[in-house]
Amino acid sequence: MKIDYYGHSCFAVNLPEARLLFDPFISPNPLAGHVDVDQIKADYILLSHGHEDHVADAVRIAKNNDATVIAAFEVASWVNRQGVQKVQPMNHGGAAAFDFGRVKFVQAIHSSSLPDGTYGGNPGGFVIASSKGSFYYSGDTALHYDMRLIGEKGGLDWAALCIGDHFTMGVEDAETAASFVGVKKVLGVHYDTFPPIEIDHAHAKDYFSKKGRQLHLVEVGGAVDL
């Protein structure tokens, strides 16, 4: 799968049937000034929770592309009230079938409110199964033992995991999360954007490689094949 990285926790997965965009936070991101939000294509926009640093450009990109927004019930309802017609509300433990594959919304230990203070329901992550393979995106979360349930099902090719610490898992917990869900290849997200979540790249990659895993830290605007 070819993945484009747009900074913070925003990345796109290119599948034959559809382009999936996760947690768009681009225009307010000081590290993503060179990315043109209005050039980003998306068939689906998946939002892990309602925080500003995950939804900032969601409505704009959804409207630009007539994309479908997949999110927790409360976040999907909020996006719909901003004028996005196509939304798919979900909640923990539920899965839904789409033209590109199957999406399961899984739990995250975090919080969730929308930028205007609206209650955002519970935060989550996604397990995606597609014709090109399967992956897990953790969203913003602490390490939790229920990730083992995802690993027990098996079959994941890679995971996108938050690694910036302070508000979410840091590098060491993310490596444990990778072992729980059973992946060797990890796309690091939610780091460097703000001073509290700046990380030492060399140390982070080294920590993963010593445990037999690869941590991919992609430049903003860059791409990786996973």
Ligand code: NI
């Ligand atoms: Ni958050």
Ligand code: MN
């Ligand atoms: Mn966040």
